[in-house]
Amino acid sequence: MLREVIKDKTHEAHQKTEGKVVRKVKSIKSEQDYIELLKCFYAYFSAVEKEISRFVTVDVLSDLKERRNAEYIKRDIEELGGSVADLPEVTLPSITYTLDALSAMYVLEGSIMGGPYIVKMLQKQGINRAFSFFSGYGENSGKMFSAFVEVLNKYGENPDTHERAVEVANETFTNFGEVFTPVTAQ
Numbered sequence: 498m499l500r501e502v503i504k505d506k507t508h509e510a511h512q513k514t515e516g517k518v519v520r521k522v523k524s525i526k527s528e529q530d531y532i533e534l535l536k537c538f539y540a541y542f543s544a545v546e547k548e549i550s551r552f553v554t555v556d557v558l559s560d561l562k563e564r565r566n567a568e569y570i571k572r573d574i575e576e577l578g579g580s581v582a583d584l585p586e587v588t589l590p591s592i593t594y595t596l597d598a599l600s601a602m603y604v605l606e607g608s609i610m611g612g613p614y615i616v617k618m619l620q621k622q623g624i625n626r627a628f629s630f631f632s633g634y635g636e637n638s639g640k641m642f643s644a645f646v647e648v649l650n651k652y653g654e655n656p657d658t659h660e661r662a663v664e665v666a667n668e669t670f671t672n673f674g675e676v677f678t679p680v681t682a683q
């Protein structure tokens with residue numbers, strides 16, 4: 498099944514991106530810093546979602562409308578008194594087919610699994626509100642991810658498509674990581 502392949506082959510990219518997010522979260526000292534973190538997520542997630550939406554409609558993913566999206570991040574930013582102006586630059590993964598879009602979406606949907614850990618880390622940093630995005634689907638998160646994975650596996654039934662799917666997912670992880678540590682800043 499494509500999910501097992503993609504999970505295994507993006508493990509390293511997950512670790513690297515997770516590390517960058519964790520470092521950023523641990524450096525948070527105020528709600529203003531939290532707004533900056535959310536703006537990184539918003540810049541990337543809203544841009545990638547827009548690309549994905551060219552291919553993934555309710556005909557592909559029937560519960561699309563019930564899924565978390567970047568609007569949640571905007572809501573959290575605004576709850577904290579910030580705005581989505583002056584966003585960091587992002588590089589999009591290359592999305593040309595439905596399976597590319599689902600592979601990128603695997604990364605965005607999967608990130609919900611990390612949400613509860615991020616909320617706990619934020620609370621340790623003294624942040625206590627604007628968690629709608631990182632709360633994901635709450636106790637339904639596992640179920641929602643399984644439903645997504647079914648569709649991913651269906652579109653990725655042919656093993657010949659797996660290499661490309663893995664490539665797009667890895668690119669989606671890596672480009673997100675670059676929002677936190679731009680290449681130019683290294």
Ligand code: HEM
Nearest residue numbers: 504511514515518519603604605607608610611614615673
């Ligand atoms: C503090 C940061 C993060 C932590 C601690 C974390 C932790 C985790 C954990 C524990 C899982 C496995 C959940 C389970 O199997 O029940 C998971 C899955 C996943 N995470 Fe993260 N994560 C973090 C950030 C991210 C980010 C930023 C992304 C993407 C942008 C991401 C993408 C994924 C994906 C795609 C999966 C699903 C893997 C699969 O089961 O197929 N994570 N994460």
